[in-house]
Each structure stands twice: as structure tokens, then as C-alpha cells.
Amino acid sequence: MTRGKPSISIQEEGMREGMQIESADIPAAEKVRLLDALSKTGLKRIIVGAFVSPKWTPQMANVEEVIDGFTPEPGVQYTAIVLNPRGAERREAYAHKLTLPDPMLGRSKIHLCDVFVKRNINRSQQGEIDSVPRIVDAAKAAGVTRAEISVNAAWGSNWLGEFAEDERIRLLQLQYDAWTAAGIPVTRIHIGDPMSWNTPAAMRSMMRRVLATWPEVHDFHLHLHDARGMAMLSAYTAMQELDERHHILIDTAIGGMGGCPYCGNGRATRMIPTEDFAHLLESEGVPTGINLKALIEAGVIAEEVVGHELWSKVTAAGPRPTGHDVYAMDMPFVETFEEASHFRRDASVYAGALSPWRDPVTSAVRDEYEARFAAEEGESA
Structure with a gap:
């Protein structure tokens, strides 16, 4: 029997993941120019920035000005990242423009790299593990009806080397057991890779293991960095392992810009270029609803805004001409x-x-x- 394809969504990360590693001197008006261009491409999910400390992420100091200035496009979900209650309060003030998190979805996350989580959010891996019961209890008290479990720095670390698949599964299982014991079904699995250790073979093995272990989970979310050039290959491999029962959300960034200052690779961390991934999907017969020409023009604007060449192949050479x-x-x-x-x-x-x-x-x-x-x-x- 021929398998169908999974449904695939793109989440645009350029305004957050990209801008957080670019110059802090980029004016809000220029960011608005890029955000408005992205809004007119047919993308349905755009992260507009992050409500975080300007001391440690000065690139996000003008996030309110950017949100005030951009023009929302009907049918597009605009979201923003927060890391603490103060950030959540700041985001709440923009509920008229932003799509706030689903209150019925609980989330837990554990990093495989103890060094990265200490550098990134000043916690330990054990601290994250110990917090899972509290997260689940609070979610149950709030009436949460389903949950997402997550592993981050999933495949390897620039400080600790490669991680075993058994360890990824163990940390997902730990979260899965906590949620299901509370009577809250796990419906989505998130896998993050801030240090670009993904490979197609590791992704294939991981997806097969996950599907065999939790066959009732049909929603997946991948956040893959591309410092070593394998992120789009790994995302494509994940798509090939899924079928019509599944949905996969894949994070990309216009021009491929992106990077975490805590991982040791800076701007070289990069992400999957949105233009290239949309071109791949269309070439594979997967409809995206995206106007590729408009997306390429947004890629050109992105280069103007950040002041240097980015890494999209399609923005440089164009789509296949017909x-x-x-x-x-x-x-x-x-x-x-x-x-x-x-x-x-x-x-x-x-x-x-x-x-x-x-x-x-x-x-x-x-x-x-x-x-x-x-x-x-x-x-x-």
C-alpha cells in the first residue's frame, strides 16, 4: 500500500532566531520593513521576536517598537518567545496583534547538554528533570488537556560530544510518563538542535524509534540549526519517515540567518533558509501556499536589513526556471x-x-x- 505524505507547516524564525544574532543597531523601522515583507509571502506562522532581557539580548530591546509598527496580515499567526513571567506579561500586552500560546497545551523540556542549559538559561539538566513534576501539577491545576514533550540539544554538544539515542528516548519517556500519570495525553514531540549535531541517519533512526515507542503521537516540531550543512537533509529525512497520519512543523529562517550566542558558533549556526525549504517542498509536490517570488524578494530585503549576504541558494540563483x-x-x-x-x-x-x-x-x-x-x-x- 502506498503511504501518503504528512502535512507540513513552516514556522518563520528570521525575526527572532535571526535577529538575535545580528547587529543590535538595526533600527526597528528596518525590522518592520522585513516583517511586513514576510507577512505578504503566504507564510502562516511568523515569530516576530522575543521578550527577553535587553542586557543579554540587546537585539531584542526594540521588540515592542517592531510589534507596534508592523501590519498584521489576515490569516497569519504572529507569535513571540518568552522565557519568564515578566516576558509573558510584556507579551500579554500585545494580545491584539499576537497569537498567544494555547492554554490547553502543556509543555515540558529537558536538554541533553548540561553545559548548554547552564550557559543558556542558568539551569542544570538535573534541575530541568526535577521541575517536570511541578510543571505537570501546575498544568493539571490549570485545566490543561494535552501536552508536548521536548528534548533540546538532542543529538550532540560542542562541549560534551555526541549523545546516544537511548538517552534521548529516556528523557522523552520521563516526561511522557509524568504527563500520562496525571491523565494528560502527550500529543506532540518537539526536538531541538541548537548546536547543529543533526544528521540524516540520526534523524531517521530517531523518528523510527519515536514512532515505534509512541504510535499515538502524530504531531512533531523540529528546530534544527545548520552550522554543518545538514539541517534541510535531516528535515527531509524526518518528512520521509512520516505519513498521512502525521503533521510536522519545521522551523526555518529567511536567508538561513540564525544562531545562538551561547552555543559557540555565532552567526555560523544558521538555520534552514525558508526560501530554499519552500522551493524543496514545491519541487516535491507539497503545496505550501507560499508565493516563492515574494519570499525571494523578502530574502533580498533581509540581506539589506542585516547588511551582509545571507545563505539562501534560491535567493542567489533563483528557483528552477520553467x-x-x-x-x-x-x-x-x-x-x-x-x-x-x-x-x-x-x-x-x-x-x-x-x-x-x-x-x-x-x-x-x-x-x-x-x-x-x-x-x-x-x-x-
């Missing part, structure tokens, strides 16, 4: 990034480049292609 978008056959040599941007600009970007063709390049095969495309376009009109 139909009216195929390239001119007698275009000259194209060598630079500027010249390669002709797909979204025009031929003027490569004017004067070397061209060895004395006569226009012609092709009977190209003539057949254009005729076939014109006929198909006529049929669909």
Missing part, C-alpha cells in the same frame, strides 16, 4: 552574484559581460519547448 522564466539562450557569461540576479531583475545586470557567440544561439529543441508550453498555457486558460 515556462516564461527560462533563460535567454544567447545570454553572455554569468559569473558574479550580481549577474546571477538577472532571474529577478533583468538583463541589464549582465550587460557588457563576455560573450563568445557571434550569432544568436538557436535551438529546434527550445522551439519545441516554447510551443509545448504555449499550448499547455492555452489549454489552462
Whole structure:
């Protein structure tokens, strides 16, 4: 029997995960310009920033100004990250613009790396483990009806090396048992990887183990960093292990920008570029509802806002050209990034480049292609 595909959602992290590692001097107006551009791409989930201490994350000092300034698009969920009660209070003040967390969903999380969690939130792994019963009790008292369990720094650590799959499962099981003992079913599993230790093989093994251990769980959330270039491969592997019963939410960031200052890789940590992932999904026949051209333009704006090149392949080279978008056959040599941007600009970007063709390049095969495309376009009109 042929398996169906899982449903897939993209969560855009550029305004939070990306901006938290970029310059603190980026004006709020520039961030608003990028956020408004992202809002018009068809993305349905956008994290707009984080309500955190400006002392330790000065890049988020103007988050209120950004939220005040942007224009929400109907049908888009805008969220923000908080790490403590004070942050939650600040977020509550923007309930008219932001989608607040589902009060019926409880969450617990344990980091596999004791060093990272101490550097990141000044706690220990054992402290997180010890807090699980209190989190569950408080959630039950609040009327929570379902839960998400999570492991972070899941596959490895820049300080402690690689982690065993048995340890990932043990820490998920510990949380699962606490929630189910309280009569609250676990419905979602979150896996985070801030230090870019994911690999396709490790993801495949992990997903198979999770599905075999908790077959009733159908919702998954992946937050994968891409410092070592494997995040999109790992996300694709996870998609291949799931079927039509499942939903997977995958975090990406415009241009691939992103990084945690606590993990040791800075901006090189990166994330899956949203443009590239949307292009992958569309190429695989997975509808996204995203306007890829608008998303690429947002990627260009992102580079302008942060003041340096980002890491999206599709923003640099364009999507695979078809139909009216195929390239001119007698275009000259194209060598630079500027010249390669002709797909979204025009031929003027490569004017004067070397061209060895004395006569226009012609092709009977190209003539057949254009005729076939014109006929198909006529049929669909």
C-alpha cells in the first residue's frame, strides 16, 4: 500500500532566531520593513521576536517598537518567545496583534547538554528533570488537556560530544510518563538542535524509534540549526519517515540567518533558509501556499536589513526556471552574484559581460519547448 505524505507547516524564525544574532543597531523601522515583507509571502506562522532581557539580548530591546509598527496580515499567526513571567506579561500586552500560546497545551523540556542549559538559561539538566513534576501539577491545576514533550540539544554538544539515542528516548519517556500519570495525553514531540549535531541517519533512526515507542503521537516540531550543512537533509529525512497520519512543523529562517550566542558558533549556526525549504517542498509536490517570488524578494530585503549576504541558494540563483522564466539562450557569461540576479531583475545586470557567440544561439529543441508550453498555457486558460 502506498503511504501518503504528512502535512507540513513552516514556522518563520528570521525575526527572532535571526535577529538575535545580528547587529543590535538595526533600527526597528528596518525590522518592520522585513516583517511586513514576510507577512505578504503566504507564510502562516511568523515569530516576530522575543521578550527577553535587553542586557543579554540587546537585539531584542526594540521588540515592542517592531510589534507596534508592523501590519498584521489576515490569516497569519504572529507569535513571540518568552522565557519568564515578566516576558509573558510584556507579551500579554500585545494580545491584539499576537497569537498567544494555547492554554490547553502543556509543555515540558529537558536538554541533553548540561553545559548548554547552564550557559543558556542558568539551569542544570538535573534541575530541568526535577521541575517536570511541578510543571505537570501546575498544568493539571490549570485545566490543561494535552501536552508536548521536548528534548533540546538532542543529538550532540560542542562541549560534551555526541549523545546516544537511548538517552534521548529516556528523557522523552520521563516526561511522557509524568504527563500520562496525571491523565494528560502527550500529543506532540518537539526536538531541538541548537548546536547543529543533526544528521540524516540520526534523524531517521530517531523518528523510527519515536514512532515505534509512541504510535499515538502524530504531531512533531523540529528546530534544527545548520552550522554543518545538514539541517534541510535531516528535515527531509524526518518528512520521509512520516505519513498521512502525521503533521510536522519545521522551523526555518529567511536567508538561513540564525544562531545562538551561547552555543559557540555565532552567526555560523544558521538555520534552514525558508526560501530554499519552500522551493524543496514545491519541487516535491507539497503545496505550501507560499508565493516563492515574494519570499525571494523578502530574502533580498533581509540581506539589506542585516547588511551582509545571507545563505539562501534560491535567493542567489533563483528557483528552477520553467515556462516564461527560462533563460535567454544567447545570454553572455554569468559569473558574479550580481549577474546571477538577472532571474529577478533583468538583463541589464549582465550587460557588457563576455560573450563568445557571434550569432544568436538557436535551438529546434527550445522551439519545441516554447510551443509545448504555449499550448499547455492555452489549454489552462
